[in-house]
Amino acid sequence: MSAVIEAKNITKIFGESPETAVRMLEQGSSKADVQAETGQVVGLNRVSIAVEPGEIFVVMGLSGSGKSTLIRHVNRLIEPTAGEMWVNGRNVLELNESDLRTFRRNELAMVFQNFGLLPHRSVIDNVAYGLEIRGAEKAERRKKAAHWIERVGLAGYEESQPHELSGGQQQRVGLARALAMDTDILLMDEAFSALDPLIRSGMQDELKTLQRELNKTILFISHDFDEAVKIGDRIAVLNDGAIVQCDKPENIILKPADDYVAEFVRDVNKARVIHVGSIMEKDIETPCDHNVVGAASCEDVLPLFAEHDWVGVTDEFGQRIGRITAKRVIAALARHAA
Amino acid sequence: MFPDWFNSRPIRAAVDNALEWVVKYWGGALEAAAHPLLILLNSIERFLLAVPWWVLILFFTVAAFGATRKAALPIVVFVSLIFLGVMELWEDAVKTMALMVAATLTAIVFSLPIGILMARSALVRRIVMPILDLMQTLPSFVYLIPTVMVFGPGKVPALIATIVYAAPPLVRLTDLGIRLVNPNVLEAATAFGADRRQRLFGVQIPLALPTILAGINQTTMMALAMVVIASMIGAGGLGYQVLQGIGRLEVSRGLFAGLGIVALAIIFDRITQAYGKQLQARIGVTGEVR
Numbered sequence: 135m136s137a138v139i140e141a142k143n144i145t146k147i148f149g150e151s152p153e154t155a156v157r158m159l160e161q162g163s164s165k166a167d168v169q170a171e172t173g174q175v176v177g178l179n180r181v182s183i184a185v186e187p188g189e190i191f192v193v194m195g196l197s198g199s200g201k202s203t204l205i206r207h208v209n210r211l212i213e214p215t216a217g218e219m220w221v222n223g224r225n226v227l228e229l230n231e232s233d234l235r236t237f238r239r240n241e242l243a244m245v246f247q248n249f250g251l252l253p254h255r256s257v258i259d260n261v262a263y264g265l266e267i268r269g270a271e272k273a274e275r276r277k278k279a280a281h282w283i284e285r286v287g288l289a290g291y292e293e294s295q296p297h298e299l300s301g302g303q304q305q306r307v308g309l310a311r312a313l314a315m316d317t318d319i320l321l322m323d324e325a326f327s328a329l330d331p332l333i334r335s336g337m338q339d340e341l342k343t344l345q346r347e348l349n350k351t352i353l354f355i356s357h358d359f360d361e362a363v364k365i366g367d368r369i370a371v372l373n374d375g376a377i378v379q380c381d382k383p384e385n386i387i388l389k390p391a392d393d394y395v396a397e398f399v400r401d402v403n404k405a406r407v408i409h410v411g412s413i414m415e416k417d418i419e420t421p422c423d424h425n426v427v428g429a430a431s432c433e434d435v436l437p438l439f440a441e442h443d444w445v446g447v448t449d450e451f452g453q454r455i456g457r458i459t460a461k462r463v464i465a466a467l468a469r470h471a472a
Numbered sequence: 473m474f475p476d477w478f479n480s481r482p483i484r485a486a487v488d489n490a491l492e493w494v495v496k497y498w499g500g501a502l503e504a505a506a507h508p509l510l511i512l513l514n515s516i517e518r519f520l521l522a523v524p525w526w527v528l529i530l531f532f533t534v535a536a537f538g539a540t541r542k543a544a545l546p547i548v549v550f551v552s553l554i555f556l557g558v559m560e561l562w563e564d565a566v567k568t569m570a571l572m573v574a575a576t577l578t579a580i581v582f583s584l585p586i587g588i589l590m591a592r593s594a595l596v597r598r599i600v601m602p603i604l605d606l607m608q609t610l611p612s613f614v615y616l617i618p619t620v621m622v623f624g625p626g627k628v629p630a631l632i633a634t635i636v637y638a639a640p641p642l643v644r645l646t647d648l649g650i651r652l653v654n655p656n657v658l659e660a661a662t663a664f665g666a667d668r669r670q671r672l673f674g675v676q677i678p679l680a681l682p683t684i685l686a687g688i689n690q691t692t693m694m695a696l697a698m699v700v701i702a703s704m705i706g707a708g709g710l711g712y713q714v715l716q717g718i719g720r721l722e723v724s725r726g727l728f729a730g731l732g733i734v735a736l737a738i739i740f741d742r743i744t745q746a747y748g749k750q751l752q753a754r755i756g757v758t759g760e761v762r
Contacts, residue, residue: 209663239665250660254678254755264664295754315664 136223137184138319138351139191144181144207144217146200146375149174152215165374177203179376180217187318190345190352192362194398195372201355202247204372205323208353209238221319239268243312247324249304251296251311258283258292261310268315275314282310285344302333309337313344322354326361338365359398363387363407371395383407388466404467405433413466414447414456422446428455432463439463495621506628509578513631517570525562529553532739539746548742552735561710561732568699568709569736575631575695576688579639583691584684587646588672597647604640612637612701620705630707634698641690649683650676679755685748692740696733710736 147155147168155174158167165176178200185191195201206212207219210226219226222241229237243264251260258279259266265275283292286306296304305325312320326334342365345352356362362369363383370380371394379391387407390396411428425446426435438445439460447456494502520528532553536546556565590597612633619629653676661675677684703711710729717726 211659211663235665235667237665238663244660244663246656246660246663248656250656250663252657252661252675252678253654254681263661267661267664267666267670297755311664321663 137220138187138222139183139185139208139353140220141181141183141204141207142218142220144178144204144214144219146177146203146207146212147174147215148177156216165376176200176375178207178214179374181372181375181377183370183377183380185351185353187351188349189367190341190354190365192354192356192366192369193372194356194359194362194366194369196357199372200375201357201372202323203375205244205321205353205355208319208321209242209244210234239264241317242319242321243315243317244321244323245305245308245312245325247327249296249301249308249328251304251307253296256293256295257288257299257307260296260307261314264311264315278314278316279310282314283307285313286310286340300333302329302337305329305337309341313348318351320350320352322352324355324357327357334361341365359402363402371398384409384412388412403433405436406431408432408466410435410447410458410463411455413462414458415462416455417457418454420444420457422454422457425452425454426458432467435463491618491621499622502622503624503628506623506632509574509631510628512577513570513574513627516574517567520566520570521563525557528566529557532743536739536743536746539743539750545742545746549739552739556732556735559728559732561713561729564708564710564713564729565732565736566709567707568696568711568733571627571631571634571699571702571707571709572692572695572736572740575634575638575698576692578631578635579642579691579695580688582635583639583642583687584646587643587684587687588650588677590643590647591650591676600643604643607636608640612698616701616705626706629705630702633705634695634702634707637698638691638694641694642684642687645683645687645690646680649680649687652683653679682748682752682755685744685751689741689744689748692744693737696737696740699733 145156145159149155149172151172152174155168155172155176158171159176159179163171165179168174168176181200181204183191183193183204193201193204203212207214208221208226210219210229214227221237224237226234226237252263255263258276261279261283262270262275265278270278280292283289286309288303288306288310291299291303296307299307305328309325312322326337329337338361341352354362354365366383368381369383369386371378371386371391373394379386379395384407386395387399387402387404390399408431409428410426410430410432413432414428422442422445424438424442425448426438427450428447429450435445435458444457444459446454447458449455529550533546533550536549537543539545556562586596586600590600615636616629616633619632623629623632657679658671658675661671666674699707699709699711700714701711703709703715710732713729714726714733717723717729
């Protein structure tokens with residue numbers, strides 16, 4: 135299966151003469167070394183990621199880690215210093231100006247941290263903006279826009295101006311504008327970061343619900359590890375412009391690659407992320423009164439331990455594959471809490 | 473005394489001769505080139521004079537109401553216009569208005585593209601900025617005299633002098649307005665595949681419009697400030713009345729014509745400002761989405 139978005143050794147240097155900086159990075163120098171020696175700022179250091187079709191791939195990092203720079207390479211809002219960016223089987227960096235526009239109009243859509251709405255246009259005209267740029271007929275684009283406004287829960291606000299809406303509502307407009315493009319790829323740059331915690335959590339749930347139905351390939355940028363864990367099928371942790379670890383959320387939490395990643399993992403609600411299937415005993419003999427599926431989280435089985443000392447674990451077809459005890463769950467959760 | 477390092481007389485003579493040469497060989501061509509300006513000014517003047525006085529008063533009063541939705545400004549506008557009529561200044565006021573409108577329209581046609589180019593290219597801005605400074609600080613008489621020599625006294629040099637003086641703020645504010653457009657919005661447009669033209673007309677100009685409107689307001693005001701000087705070289709109107717008042721030591725004539733200019737200034741300033749505010753409110757206070 136080939137990746138939909140594939141970054142190959144993308145390096146981005148901000149500065150006048152990036153050649154020496156690139157050479158230093160290739161020889162293993164760190165971002166700090168390069169900056170001290172050449173004065174060039176390393177945005178991205180040989181980043182390679184491969185986003186598979188239909189997955190939500192989260193790039194997670196603190197501010198300055200280069201995550202927003204990375205996502206802007208996918209639609210070439212930023213030109214890399216070195217490396218290749220393959221999207222839908224084509225190297226985006228080889229497109230000429232007009233092909234690049236066609237690519238942006240038809241193959242991907244983007245949601246922004248600061249929403250990027252057009253303040254002089256009504257909600258429906260904002261949602262229809264991408265279709266308008268693409269050259270769609272007015273009747274068609276208004277019909278599609280109205281449909282997506284309803285899907286994101288803004289029915290009745292079609293003729294409002296963006297500044298009349300709350301932050302959460304404005305980002306729904308941003309999301310509807312991207313979804314209306316009906317592209318397979320969705321780029322989301324800290325899409326929920328500017329929102330209040332409760333609203334953010336609600337939007338995350340909605341995105342997951344939408345994704346179950348739409349099955350898009352989503353590259354999601356976040357500085358919030360909880361968010362990454364909640365919505366990501368896979369997470370790449372970025373630090374100082376380089377990928378530190380790239381794996382399923384559970385694996386990152388169970389085996390953080392270094393102290394930097396461990397720091398994030400410490401504060402995360404592990405009970406929700408760790409699946410019983412990955413910490414169970416492979417014991418299929420002991421009889422159990424109650425069974426859960428291996429994909430269930432520790433959080434899901436905790437209430438069961440009020441009455442049982444252990445519960446059985448089955449695969450998705452109900453076949454017994456193991457057993458999970460309260461002790462094991464506690465051990466798994468406690469191991470990382472220290 | 474500053475030492476006499478070299479004789480500057482040849483330089484002066486060269487400039488004078490150059491102007492004479494231009495007048496002699498290019499006068500006709502330049503006059504023909506400026507003819508559209510005369511046509512524009514004359515048609516506006518003829519139109520405004522042909523319209524019955526009460527229609528003009530009604531128009532401005534309604535425009536004032538449309539801009540503010542309050543009673544105050546329409547009343548001020550109505551009273552100011554009645555004052556102009558009662559003081560037998562109607563025809564002069566209309567001529568001044570025509571000069572101002574013609575100068576503003578011409579300034580818009582030239583200033584918007586220049587302002588847009590400045591916003592896009594640092595090189596253009598580096599070249600145009602000092603020219604704008606020069607246009608605003610050079611005493612108007614300095615370029616008034618050569619203009620009169622080329623075009624002869626009349627409405628055309630008056631109009632050109634007014635444009636030279638009144639256009640710079642519009643160029644500056646167009647440039648500023650476009651550069652101040654929220655980069656996030658522009659980036660979003662680019663990400664959706666908008667080309668340069670779509671970004672300019674779909675994002676940059678609409679979002680810069682409140683600032684551009686402030687520039688147009690400035691231009692109308694500065695054009696009004698030029699009417700007395702313009703009347704010295706053949707523009708009629710209220711400026712000419714002021715000039716005559718000064719010449720004949722008729723204080724009343726100068727005073728009432730001067731008040732007439734103030735009345736016009738109030739009408740145009742307040743109405744355009746109110747429309748600017750309306751526009752700003754429509755796209756959010758600062759034109760920025762938060």
